[in-house]
Amino acid sequence: MTTDLTDSLTNLQTTCNRHWDTELTDALQYTSLGRIRHDTRHHWWTHSPSRALDTAVTRLRIGHTRLNAHLHKLGMTDDPHCPWCPTYLDTPEHLLLQCPRHHSHRTALLQSLYPLLLRRPTLADLLGGSPDPGLAFKILKHTRTFLQKSGQLHRI
Numbered sequence: 638m639t640t641d642l643t644d645s646l647t648n649l650q651t652t653c654n655r656h657w658d659t660e661l662t663d664a665l666q667y668t669s670l671g672r673i674r675h676d677t678r679h680h681w682w683t684h685s686p687s688r689a690l691d692t693a694v695t696r697l698r699i700g701h702t703r704l705n706a707h708l709h710k711l712g713m714t715d716d717p718h719c720p721w722c723p724t725y726l727d728t729p730e731h732l733l734l735q736c737p738r739h740h741s742h743r744t745a746l747l748q749s750l751y752p753l754l755l756r757r758p759t760l761a762d763l764l765g766g767s768p769d770p771g772l773a774f775k776i777l778k779h780t781r782t783f784l785q786k787s788g789q790l791h792r793i
């Protein structure tokens with residue numbers, strides 16, 4: 638192999654790696670929720686003491702979960718609906734904001750958000766979408782509590 642060809646292959650590999658990094662960064666910023674926020678800090682939402690919670694939050698942010706609606710899109714399940722609500726799609730929004738199965742944990746979540754002046758949070762709010770980094774961090778802490786207490790981490 639000539640030096641020119643080796644250099645070309647090395648350059649191609651470098652370009653592919655950069656492209657992959659950009660794609661991953663875009664996937665983390667442009668989620669199924671729309672653009673959550675641009676933040677130059679490296680995956681700031683993944684610094685809780687629990688890797689399982691960090692993984693769940695990341696999956697919810699990029700929309701790649703093990704919830705039935707996503708598995709159905711991938712052809713991995715026949716039923717895209719919530720296990721407890723046969724007429725509602727099993728989506729992150731349904732899990733966090735609507736599903737009656739998690740009503741008591743959601744009530745606790747909403748009560749914990751009142752002091753932060755957040756009365757009707759959106760899915761993006763709950764997943765760290767606030768433009769105020771301090772507020773986003775505080776909200777996400779409460780969302781993590783909801784995820785843990787609702788016992789649904791294995792489904793995310």
Ligand SMILES: [Zn+2]
Nearest residue numbers: 719721722736
């Ligand atoms: Zn439900």
